[in-house]
Amino acid sequence: MKLLSRAVTDVGRGHSRTIEVIGEPGIGKTRLLLELRRDTAASRMTVLTGRGGEPGREVPFSLFTEAVDDYLAGLAQAERARLLADPLLAPAFEHLGCVAPGSPERAACAEDVERRRLFNSVRELLTRIAGGHGLALLLDDVHWADPDSADLLGHLVRHPPAGPVLLAVAHRPKQAVARLAATLSSAARYGLLQVLHLGPLTPTAADELLEALTPAVGQAGRAALYRASGGNPFYLEVLADARRGGRPAEAEGPCPRLTAMLHAELTALRPQTLAAAQAAAVLGEPFDVCLVAEVAGLGTAEVFAAMDELACRDLVRQLGSSSRFVFRHPVVRHVTYRAIGAGGRIAAHTRAVEALRARGGSAVAMAPHVERTAGVGDTDATRVLADAAGDALDRDPAVAAQWLQTALRLLPDPPEFRLRRRELLLRLAEAHARGGQLVESEAALVRAIEMVDEDDRDTRTRLVAQRAGITRLLGRHAQTVSCVDDELSGGQRADSADAVALRLERTVNAVLAGTGACRVEPEPVWAEQAVSAALRLGDRGLHVSALAAAALAEVVAGGFDAAAELVAQAGGRVDRLADVDVAVHLDGVVWLSWCEVHLGESTAAVRHLEHALVLARSSGRSVDTTRLLVVLAAAQLDLGAVPASAEAAEAAVEAGIGLPGTELRTMTLYAHCRALAHRGATSAAVEAGLAATRAAEPGRGLWWSLAWLALAEARLLHGDPQGAVTAVRAVVGDGGLAAVPPIARAEVAELVVRAELALGRPEAAWGWAERLDPAEPHRAGFAALARAQVLTGSDPTAAALHGAQAESAFTAAGRRLLAGRARLVTASALLAAGKQAKAAAELFRAEQLLRECGAAALVERAVAEQRRLAKATQAPPEPRAGLATLTARERQVADLVTSGRTNRQIAQRLGVSDKTVEAHLARVFAKLGVGSRAAVASVVARSRTAIGLLSEGA
Known part of the structure; x- marks a missing residue:
């Protein structure tokens, strides 16, 4: 808009300007021209608008006559005759009745007049229309221009009108008329026009738009809308409108308004081209031309011709120079797919399966088609879907879960398939867990446990341990401890990996339940037994997790020395683990890193966490990613890297959107609260802290206490010491500091000291300090x-x-x-x-x-x-006088020295050499009468305080 306003100003001063607006359909070209129309109309310019269209491509000069007709038709006969006095204009505007159709002038024009003279006449006509106030000629959808209009437009771009004329054209670059596209490109290269290339909205900009369109939709809903739209503002707007009307913005079912717009593009295709497009939509993206031929039942030559037409209309785009293509936008593919009848879709998917199987296609390639065509009892289909789910698990756990659910539905009921069903349920539980669907994961595990024989203790132990891990993430710690105790009392091999995992869950859930760690539980040796058993098993990853769990129990209970010894062992071992082992035991990394933060070893924690985050993200583990980010935020804050902490906390909040369970939400809000508070956004920090306490209320475990303490810290930094004391009292009650988790007691006591002093109660503050x-x-x-x-x-x-x-x-x-x-x-x-x-x-x-x-x-x-x-x-004025003797560049150097930068950093900042910085610094020393960088910093600091006093009226 700033660039367009500048162009309007230039035209108002008597100049001509040409602007080219390009971008994909729905990206905002028409909206931008509308804003330009309002701007130019407000400047008292004459505004003419024209729009290209496919039907008009057969009518010569239709783009320009549409723009000028209404204006000329509204003029008096005499004025219209004056403007159209040039007989060369008669062929284009004969329908206005200025020149008789059969007159000699028209015949001469039609037969003898050169096109260049005609183009110059149109150019002069626009100059006359512009008059003294100026003319804005706004042409939209120029990619549909007829050949004559395209040639005329190219002439006007190369030879703009002499008067104050603003020519603005908007088009889709991939569908532009070839001759016109070449002209526009050349003109841009030589500076004859200004190009505005509109791209997709960023997530931040999309959020801003969606907050206005759908304020009731939460962050997760806005993220889904953004993904479905691809950042295209028109798609985003209509999908948001559908959501506002109560209709879901599903990827495979766009709202009617968007469907109608895209369907219009499809109906203009030849039958063979439409059949190829629909076959491509069935195959998915990217699609191969040869497969399209088999699915559509067309010859290869016909499909190649169809691809040419589809690419020309920018419905599909070629990937490099390969035989693979993609649709312009995912929504275009979905509308094309939905345009096929239900029976036709099933038949097309069946042909796709046959073609892929004949070519030796992978399970992942066949699975989308198999799940739409296979029937109950098709064991081959269940095998394909299960194999595909295994391959897709790391990349897209949600898709893997979908294929596994279909495989379970297709699996026959007879008893001989019971073990197969249980195996599929376990894999489904894993896929759900990785995708953050913890409730669904637990449900699958419960069904699998019900299918275990009573005498199969090993299998039952394994499944109960897996379920305990899920319920721990859901925050049901006391219930988990009870279930694990029941299982451990039933008897099983103590040295199995599953038994060790069960003991680890018993240890960690006891800690998180707020019971004071397992040392005060009826069975205090669970963690020790798990460490010993893991060591005997030789499972290095499990051993690290056991050491970390034992350390967590110690550190939460206040046994810092014992915890430090365990952390030292675990830290050395985790650094030597292979990536595959780290990825399997991310729980251990989370527990170890928490211990490192609380023991003052946050540098090691950051190293472990950043490595684990790469592995968690690459394997699609959304819950683990969220937990690792929370700990990373705490570690960075402990190291004093507040911006990095805030970035990690924001990422944790974003990653945790949509995850079930109150505890995961509490963790992300806790991290966000603390980072915001120290960054200075104390009001937002208090809001996050309050939200964290509300989320933690049902469980009232360890995270409940930590949430209230984070709120206390935020309130104190926000200038509300009484609110901070109230938040601390929510945790300590009548129990004093003993009610606070040992890991937080020192920070809480010091926090209350600050709050009590701010409230003018030094005696109470001293009482907390003495503790x-x-x-x-x-x-x-x-x-x-x-x-x-x-x-x-x-x-x-x-x-x-x-x-x-x-x-x-x-x-x-x-x-x-x-x-x-x-x-x-x-x-x-x-x-x-x-x-x-x-x-x-x-x-x-x-x-x-x-x-x-x-x-x-x-x-x-x-x-x-x-x-x-x-x-x-009352700082003396000498430092200010000394600084006043410095040049602007010397003052810059002095300020950068004060901020702690080295000569090399100052040189890079100012774009000069190191020797230049040294020379400036020598002159600064001489003028200020100092001999060191520290002395320069002291002078600048005193000057700042003095200037601050002057600004306050001191």
Whole structure:
């Protein structure tokens, strides 16, 4: 729109402009011309519009006569005669009655007048119509232009009218008239026209449109609409309209409005071409020309001719130079497919199966046709579908599940097929689980368990362990523990892999149920037995999972030393696992990474998680992908990488859309809440925290506690200390800190200290600070930080020492965000002790570190503290005078030095050499009277605080 408005302005100044708008059908070309029409009409320009159409291709100059006719017909006879006085124009506008059809002038024109003179006459006519106010000639669907119109348009592009004329043409580039397309391309190359190439909407832009069209549709629904539309705004709009009207926007059944539009394109095809298109739609994408011939019952030559016609109309597109094609858009294929009668579709799929089988086609290629043609009892079909599902499992678990469901439906009922049915159910459960359909996965497992003989303990143990894994993901931990206990009491081989998996589920579900980990359960040795058994089995992946589960139980219970030893063993082993073993034991990676985060080893956690994420995504494991992203967000936040944490949290929320179970939703919202809070979006963080607590309410397990604590943190950063205390009380109740999970006790105590101090209750704050033992290594940083904050008001010197201890502890653990907070607390203590210079230096260090972390909320606090310090010390004007002597480039270098960049980074940023940066920096040193980069940063920092005071009226 900005480019078009600029063109309208140029025309208003007396210039001519030509604009070419190109894009696929429905991409927005016509809408853009409509906006241009409104813009030009508002500028008092004469606006003429024309539209090409297939019926008009046989009428000479139809594109232009459509545009000009209405305008000329509305003029008085005398004015119309004046404009059409040139006899060369008579053939095109004879129907207006300006020149008699049989007059000598018309005969002479028809027989003798050169086309170039005619084109020049039209060019002069447009100039006369433009007059003083200008003319906008807007031509849509130019790809349907008749040959004469195409030649005339090409002439006008090469030789634009002399007056203020705006010529805008819109067309589909793949269907454009060849001669006109060449002319337009050449004109664009020489700058004679401006090209606006419209592409699909991005997901963000589509969301913006859908929020206005269908505000009631959630994120998952909008994502489905976007996928169905391919980002095409017209398709998106009509599919959203169908959804608004209560009709589903299914991929294989677009709404009537869209179907009618596309069906019009199909009805214009020759019968053989339509038959080829329908056969191609049956085969799916991409399709092979030779297979199309067999399915359509046409000769190869006929199919080649059909492909030429379909490609010319841009209904299909060739893939490179191969014999394979795809439809222009998936919706075009679906409409073409639905245009075939039900019986015709079945017959076509049958022919497709026969053709593929004769060619030795794969199970995946045959499965879409087999599932539409096979009948109950067809065991060959069930074999094809099962094999295809196995091949598709990693790529598309949902499709694999669909084929397995069809195979189960086709499988005969006699008892001899019972084992086959159970095998298919197990594979169906796996496909559902990978695709995030956990409820359906559990249902398939329940059916499979019912088919196990009572004396087959090994099989039953395996299936119960698999079901326990699903119910754990659904958040039904207490129920899972009970079911596992029942199974373990029945007796089975203790050293089997399935028995180990069952014990791991018992351990982890007990932890997540909020029971205080399995050490306080009736059977405290389950985790130890699982570790020993996995080691004896020699299953390295299972052994890593057992170690991780045991470590999780220890760390949640507060046994950090024991957990650290287990994590060290598991971490070393997981790095040596083959990818196939890691992919099978992603649960173990999740548990191990959580332990690493809580033990201050987040760098190792990030390495493990990023590797596991690649494997989870490549194998279509949506639930595991979501869980890994949640832990990654926590690890990045622990390392002080707030933007990376927010990115992972947002990805987790997106990946978790549509997943069942309240706990998975709680996890994603928890991660999102914490990342948003530290990024500075505290209002959104509070909303996410509230949503997390609501989602966690039914289970009230470990994640319920963590959700409330995340909400408390968000409320405190949002400036609501009372709300933070209330959120913490929801967890602790009357039990005090003992009611908080051990992994969160140190952070919670320090958080409440901050909240109580903000509420003006130092005694209460000191009570919480005393609950942290500085001698405990894993809580020493938080203990020192809590004491520093409380003592700032009564003993600032001691507070500064505690703050420095906290910073040292957090820095040693790589927890940069917490180290930045410790620096802020230390600066406040130094200021309270009257040590302004040291406070200023500490504030500067804190601001730099927090900026590197991307912690916007804490950066604002650091800047506010710097302003407060400047007010208290009334910073002298010398630094400002010194900076005033710097040139603009020298000031840029000084600012970049202050932000911590090296000479090489500054050179890359400014696009100069390293030596140039060194020369600038030498002059900065001389003018400021300093001798180091740190001194430059100090001068700039003091200047910023002073400028801040001036802006506040100090």
